[in-house]
Amino acid sequence: MPEAIELRGLTRWYGKRRGVIELEADVHEGEVFGFLGPNGAGKTTTIRMLLGLIRPSGGSARILGMDPWAQAPAVHRQLAHLGSDPGYLGDLDATSLLDYLGALRGLQKGAWRSLAERLELDPTVPVKKLSRGNRQKVGVVSVFMGREPLLVMDEPSTGLDPLMQREFLALVAEARTDGRTVFLSSHNLPEVERACDRVAIIREGRLVKTATVAALVGDHTRSVNLVLGRPAPDAAFAMPGVTVLSSTGQDVHVMVRGDVNPLLRRLGELDVRDIAISTPDVEDLFFRYYEGTVAGSEGRPAAAAGPVIGGEAAR
Amino acid sequence: MTALTFRLELRRSRILAVGLAVVVLVYGGLIAAVYPILLTNTAMIQDYMKLFPKELMAAFGMSGSLADPGIFFTTYIGSFLWPVVAAIGAIALATRPAAADAERGWSDLPLGTPLTRGRYLGAAILCQVVVLAALAFVTVAGVLAVGTLVGAGFDPARFLAAGVVLWLFACAMAGVTSVVAVITLSRGVAASVTAGILIAMYLLNIVAQVQPDFAWLGDLTAFRYAGVGALIDRGAADWVGMGVFTVVAVVGWAASLFLFRRRDLLP
Numbered sequence A: 001m002p003e004a005i006e007l008r009g010l011t012r013w014y015g016k017r018r019g020v021i022e023l024e025a026d027v028h029e030g031e032v033f034g035f036l037g038p039n040g041a042g043k044t045t046t047i048r049m050l051l052g053l054i055r056p057s058g059g060s061a062r063i064l065g066m067d068p069w070a071q072a073p074a075v076h077r078q079l080a081h082l083g084s085d086p087g088y089l090g091d092l093d094a095t096s097l098l099d100y101l102g103a104l105r106g107l108q109k110g111a112w113r114s115l116a117e118r119l120e121l122d123p124t125v126p127v128k129k130l131s132r133g134n135r136q137k138v139g140v141v142s143v144f145m146g147r148e149p150l151l152v153m154d155e156p157s158t159g160l161d162p163l164m165q166r167e168f169l170a171l172v173a174e175a176r177t178d179g180r181t182v183f184l185s186s187h188n189l190p191e192v193e194r195a196c197d198r199v200a201i202i203r204e205g206r207l208v209k210t211a212t213v214a215a216l217v218g219d220h221t222r223s224v225n226l227v228l229g230r231p232a233p234d235a236a237f238a239m240p241g242v243t244v245l246s247s248t249g250q251d252v253h254v255m256v257r258g259d260v261n262p263l264l265r266r267l268g269e270l271d272v273r274d275i276a277i278s279t280p281d282v283e284d285l286f287f288r289y290y291e292g293t294v295a296g297s298e299g300r301p302a303a304a305a306g307p308v309i310g311g312e313a314a315r
Numbered sequence B: 001m002t003a004l005t006f007r008l009e010l011r012r013s014r015i016l017a018v019g020l021a022v023v024v025l026v027y028g029g030l031i032a033a034v035y036p037i038l039l040t041n042t043a044m045i046q047d048y049m050k051l052f053p054k055e056l057m058a059a060f061g062m063s064g065s066l067a068d069p070g071i072f073f074t075t076y077i078g079s080f081l082w083p084v085v086a087a088i089g090a091i092a093l094a095t096r097p098a099a100a101d102a103e104r105g106w107s108d109l110p111l112g113t114p115l116t117r118g119r120y121l122g123a124a125i126l127c128q129v130v131v132l133a134a135l136a137f138v139t140v141a142g143v144l145a146v147g148t149l150v151g152a153g154f155d156p157a158r159f160l161a162a163g164v165v166l167w168l169f170a171c172a173m174a175g176v177t178s179v180v181a182v183i184t185l186s187r188g189v190a191a192s193v194t195a196g197i198l199i200a201m202y203l204l205n206i207v208a209q210v211q212p213d214f215a216w217l218g219d220l221t222a223f224r225y226a227g228v229g230a231l232i233d234r235g236a237a238d239w240v241g242m243g244v245f246t247v248v249a250v251v252g253w254a255a256s257l258f259l260f261r262r263r264d265l266l267p
Helices: A043-048 A070-076 A094-104 A114-118 A132-144 A162-177 A189-195 A215-219 A261-268 A281-290 B002-012 B014-040 B042-049 B054-059 B069-096 B096-104 B116-149 B155-185 B187-211 B211-220 B229-234 B238-261
Strands: A005-015 A018-025 A032-038 A056-064 A080-083 A150-154 A181-186 A200-203 A204-212 A219-230 A240-245 A253-256 A272-276
Touching: A005 A215, A005 A272, A018 A043, A018 A056, A018 A204, A018 B069, A032 A162, A032 A189, A043 A056, A043 A181, A070 A080, A070 A215, A080 A132, A080 A272, A094 A132, A094 B002, A114 A204, A132 A162, A162 A181, A162 A189, A162 B014, A181 A189, A200 A215, A204 A215, A204 B187, A219 B211, B002 B014, B002 B096, B002 B116, B014 B042, B014 B069, B014 B116, B069 B096, B069 B116, B069 B187, B096 B116, B096 B155, B096 B187, B116 B155, B116 B238, B155 B187, B155 B238
Parallel strands: A032 A181, A032 A200, A080 A150, A150 A181
Antiparallel strands: A005 A018, A005 A056, A200 A204, A219 A253, A219 A272, A240 A253
């Protein structure tokens, strides 16, 4: 049984400009795979190669065992796609648009109606008069209205309000329950954390990490905030895997990587008044992989970029 | 799938087609309405026309008497209005599927379905053929209809045959525009290239007509083959001209299909 998506050294250059470089990944059938990265990281380039709209400069991509460039129509029978900013024909209403796109996919007229009702989309309004969020609903309806086994989505929930984002996540969950595979490109980190089984993080055209969300989040990294009865000795936290991020004497914030037992034993020797141990979320991890490269552009200073773990940050 | 896309393309062409049709109907009808006045005042008008530089006459295809229906039609429609209308129509339609829709991100949607690139562009080309044919027909039909009302005595068969030449001329423009649009994926560039070629040909045609030493340049211009005066006045069809337009159109569209199936569709 072939993987839903196989990337083998997938590379794309636009002249001398980098698109993506030697991507290696497998997306298993039936899983929700998140593809995380900021604008310009190479997410859309990857998706355009998966759709057979552009050719790789090197390496290969396979969709359900097929070459998306050479076998585009056959591949497109197996997938539904939602782009990041679809250029809908503004004069058409959602009814005409969805019926047209549905007919091209072999669907009956009106196959989208129940989904449109669920997302509270008025299909009679010309698309040019719809708000950004409602236009995005047209795309979400479009991608989920068929029965294709693979859904490829590029920033699908951009512009959706929180209620509709929740509905979108429910649709993704239902797709997974139905055994469909979802490839979800996003920089909406909480969404990826909630929706995906596995995540690949792309940075400057290269995959820097592929792992399950659980593995990423539980990467043996914990944030520990302590309130002490009296200041700890200077060397109290000098142990392997523990980094003191801040200390005001009695308030101490440390990061622990790996086994937490040595730290717990040490804490037993101290006068601990309060303790809060938290698991870093995907957002923290994301910034960890982008540490020092995008802090300014993402509007988040490096010092505030969540848990900082130097070793793996920039491979 | 091709039929669906063709119908959508036709639907998207309605405003353009109706707008241009209104222009050619109103203008053609008005011109046809004054034809009887030209007939009764031929000698005076010819004397008046002699006051104009021959370059201007050449530019508008006025190489005979305006009392002749063919010269009349060529002067006011064939060499003047139609190239402009056909260029607008051909450029707007032929740059749409590969360039404008790629720029706006629409083409990714149908091309992300089982619809092949060939069928997608083929449907759009078929739409160009149909819309340009309709415009050419409306152009001659408007002149014919008003001409009949005012007793101009136009020959319907010859006018309709002239409509075929107008249509082929427009198709040639669309074929060239289409291939440039596929190569550049830019509506602006493709439109500029086609318009530039047409203007250059127009000027070359004038030079060829007023400077005997450069008469050979005329053979390089589309306007040499677009004249319908002899066809309307004497029933003499320019088969070579029609063949040239047909070949240019078919080769342009075929090249578009060939290239579109093989090129990267960059966002």
